[in-house]
Amino acid sequence: MAPIIHWFRRDLRLADNTALAAAARDSGGAVLPVFILDDALLCGRHASPPRAAFLLASLGSLDADLRALGSRLLVRRGEPLRELLSLARESQAQGVYWNRDYTPYAVRRDGAAEAGLRSAGLRAQSFKDAVAFEMLEVATQQGRPYAIYTPYARRWRQLLAERGLMLAPAPSLAPLERWPASLPIPALEDLGLALGATALPPAGEAAAISRLRAFADPRREPGMAGYAPARDLPGVDGTSRLSPHLRLGSLSPRQCLATALSLREAEAARAGADAWVGELIWRDFYAQVLFHHPHALRGAFRRELDALAWENDEGLFRAWQEGRTGYPLVDAAMRQLRQEGWMHNRARMVVASFLTKDLLVDWRWGERHFMRLLVDGDPAANNGGWQWAAGTGTDAQPYFRIFNPASQGQRFDPQGAYVRRYLPELANVPDRHIHAPHLMALAEQLRADVQVGRDYPAPIVDHGAQRVRALALYRVARGRPSNL
Ligand SMILES: Cc1cc2nc3c(=O)[nH]c(=O)nc-3n(C[C@H](O)[C@H](O)[C@H](O)COP(=O)(O)OP(=O)(O)OC[C@H]3O[C@@H](n4cnc5c(N)ncnc54)[C@H](O)[C@@H]3O)c2cc1C
Incomplete structure (x- = not known):
């Protein structure tokens, strides 16, 4: 079967990866895993040496995880649509799958990619993955986005209770006949960036999962069970410190929520787990605020x-x-x-x-x-x-x-x-x-x-x-x- 390109962006993991699992299912495992280094992000107005360094370390870890399954990460650098079209040609792929992102830049980039791929006769499919609920899934009775957190969070929790959580199955990958050329994962200096004195946390999916497990471990204090009172104390290691992983997707919000929901079964851990879920709701809330009000990126929301x-x-x-x-x-x-x-x-x-x-x-x-x-x-x-x-x-x-x-x-x-x-x-x-x-x-x-x-x-x-x-x-x- 012709391969499907999985375009990794901010979903750098194999477990519970919605688009990756769909690509594996629809291609009989013939997935070409691709990451495109995009100078508009790496060198643009939000360029960041620590974040770029963490990204490169996460890509290294993803490549190693893919190799353990007989695959590998193909890396390119350039304008995403152009790279995807040339990769599709070189690998004779039937299409490209990816998980959606919601910032104004990502929406523009992905809209152009979808149109360009389709007009080249390729399948282009995107999936919900980076958030628990998408931009208008949590809406007022009139179908409008919420602009205030508390009613948004109430509706979000209601929806979660109604719909439950569905995690994507682990992808099973088949060997590919044709591997287009890949760049090596660059060093930070190759991107013209220098880290300075910042010490980075461990990168990659295994590090993310182990951090989540440690945070949720009921024997750990304060941990998730003790999060409600401890989260406000900066001198205490009382929060998950999972934000870099959630940012790049070495962990999914559903994996976090599944862990919190199972922990809250124990009465003693309920308040902590519920408070922590409240923070993941803030994450979804702000994603939809910016999506619906892109002017906020340049000026006051009001x-x-x-x-x-x-x-x-x-x-x-x-x-x-x-x-x-x-x-x-x-x-x-x-x-x-x-x-x-x-x-x-x-x-x-x-x-x-x-x-x-x-x-x-x-x-x-x-x-x-x-x-x-x-x-x-x-x-x-x-x-x-x-x-x-x-x-x-x-x-x-x-x-x-x-x-x-x-x-x-x-x-x-x-x-x-x-x-x-x-x-x-x-x-x-x-x-x-x-x-x-x-x-x-x-x-x-x-x-x-x-x-x-x-x-x-x-x-x-x-x-x-x-x-x-x-x-x-x-x-x-x-x-x-x-x-x-
Ligand atoms: C001025 C300011 C700037 C911030 N900038 C960022 C940012 O660039 N990136 C970022 O992820 N968070 C940002 N936050 C939110 C928050 O401070 C961090 O998410 C949190 O400190 C990360 O630590 P943690 O993983 O231990 O969080 P935990 O307390 O363990 O929370 C779990 C997860 O929930 C999410 N989360 C928690 N609080 C918020 C929040 N207020 N808004 C949105 N998501 C939240 C994060 O993904 C976090 O990893 C900002 C907050 C403020 C006040």
């Missing part, structure tokens, strides 16, 4: 807030990027981002609020910085998170709720475990001052081995004063007179 007159002080922005703001929770988080290509969710909320509402810098600057450094950088989730923090997004978070970084630290990192991990210069600061070291008297600073202003910066802005200025900025943008 268009009237494009009028916000950001101050955009480049020096303050650099201090934020480098973790030199004098607010320990913010600085620890920004250093975690640089060192690990990942940041705890509570910390993401705090640093995003700080950049926009304390430093009065445009949220899009922060969004871009995150996309450059996050291994899990995802246009929809990142944009949703930034707009949430800036108060320009979908949700009910009122713009006047502004995080105080010191009290967030006292509440969620009371002993400073997180702060001390990333800011060793504050290791000996007593707990009561760990989130405001500048309040220590000089004698206390000397006892703690740190001099504020020399070893660690004094706060670069005054939170109370900036809060008032931020409120005025928002009032003006919303067409209300400023109180100042």
